Amino acid sequence: MTYQLIASPYPDGHLVVSPGREGGIKLGVNKYAELRDAAFADPVPDWLAVAAHALWGVDVAGKAAGDTIRVRPDTPYGYARASYELNLGCNYDCEHCYLGEKLFAGMEWPDRERLLDIMAKAGVLWLQLTGGEPLIDPLFAETLAYAHDLGMMIQISSNGSRLHQQKTLDLLRTYRPYRLTLSLYGATEESYDGMTRSRGAFKRFTRGLEAAHEAGLKMRINIVVNRHNAHERDEMTAIADRFGIPSFEYTNITPTIHGTGEVLPSQANEVLRRHEPYTGCNAGITHFHSDPHGMASICKVGREAQVNLLEEGVEGLRKLAVIGDRLTTRHGGCSGCTLQKSCGTCMPLANLYRQAQAPLETYCQHGSSGPLSAKGGES
Structure with a gap:
């Protein structure tokens, strides 16, 4: 209903x-x-x-x-938001993708239904459906409809490659997301298709963007910048502006969720940006993330410790606050760093950069001020 x-x-x-x-x-x-x-x-x-x-x-x-x-009934758990990776599979092969190897591996319907019920009991009002590419998931329609019926406000993160299809548009008109977030990988076929390593990707995106705009869907565009398209930043912004869609620019390439660095060479160093100082967040307290198998973590980055929601149910979420405290606290070389108050990298992400043996300048304040101290003053 x-x-x-x-x-x-x-x-x-x-x-x-x-x-x-x-x-x-x-x-x-x-x-x-x-x-x-x-x-x-x-x-x-x-x-x-x-x-x-x-x-x-x-x-x-x-x-x-x-x-x-x-x-919706009151809840003792207090989670307002969650993100859910339906399936890590994707129809693109972007070299910058933080997921690394993209395998089609999601749950069958009974387990998905149980996971969404758990999220509803936890109080989740805003739910991000993501992937991989969620629109190619075989159970995307059922997942969207059920989450909608549970009283959740849906945001969908997509590459837009399926938006031109009538059945997709009809589905999104029926169960309207409050926001459709589309990733933009270039302003020309050469850069876009090169970045996604998918021939015809730019044409599919353009058709989908026009169709979604015509359908009156609320959208935001995430402009993903790397070495293939850094010269087209203004042109990509102009695409969003032409449709009156707000846009946000992502310039920093991060390691994969497995802590590997094969994606880092796609970084365009000339646009590398320092983030605002990290002062903590409510990861694991008011929001959480679920992977395709119902394994909950404090966020998409901090997956070092997970809770199996299908086995433990909604009560398992109570573990996340303690996990979050442990994962987000500065430790190791960072704990004694004199620059940590101005560091814009959270601890879970810093750990991924370390595992990937990333250049310091990509994530650490010391990267632009000289070598590490003898104590390993990484930030």
Whole structure:
């Protein structure tokens, strides 16, 4: 069943959101209880009808609450967000890909359904479906529909190669994501096809972008910069601007999730960027990541310790806060580094760079200020 509004617990309160739309309406305890306790045939409260129309232009005045609002139960776990890799397989072979070898290995439907149920019990409201390339996953449609029916707001990360297909567009019109995030790998066929190592990829992306724009899907473009396309940065930004789509530029190539460095030579050194100082995050506390087999980690990068959600259920997520504290705390050479307060690399990512024997300048403040100290002052 498709709902126009979702009322959900959220850390430190409750929210009303609308599938396929951005933004939310904060609720107090009493307002949430009013929606939770409403009879199926009761009309949507006037205060909510007015707020929904003002924020989203959604007309729910006089409609039955049971047909219009999906009220999600309170939860003791407090997870607002999660990301889920449906399958690590991909129809591209990008040399920069942080996944390394991309194998088609996802769960069958009963286990996927159980995983999504666990996420819902944990309180997950915003769910990122990713891969690999999620749109080529054989169970993508079922996964999207079920997550939508559970009252989750969906973001899909895709290379856009399937968006021109009518069945894909029809699916996304029915179960609208609040955001479709597309990776852009070049402004010309030569650079785009070269970077993805897939002939015709640029044409497929362009067709998909135009089709998704015509369908009114909310999008963001991630501009991925490497040695093949660094000279086209302005032209790639212009593609997003032409459609009125916000864009974000990714310039730093990271090691694979396995800590291997075969992807690092694709880095365009002239665009290597220092990040804002890392001051900690809520990885494992308010959000988590699941790989294609239901193994939960604090995030996509910090996979050193995982929890098998299919075996341990939602209670297993309680382990992630302790895991997060251990993985994100500065240790080893970084623990005594005098530059750590200005370092923009989190500890799990720094560990991957170390395993990959990456050049210091790609992740460490000492890379531009001289060799490591005798104590190994890596940041």
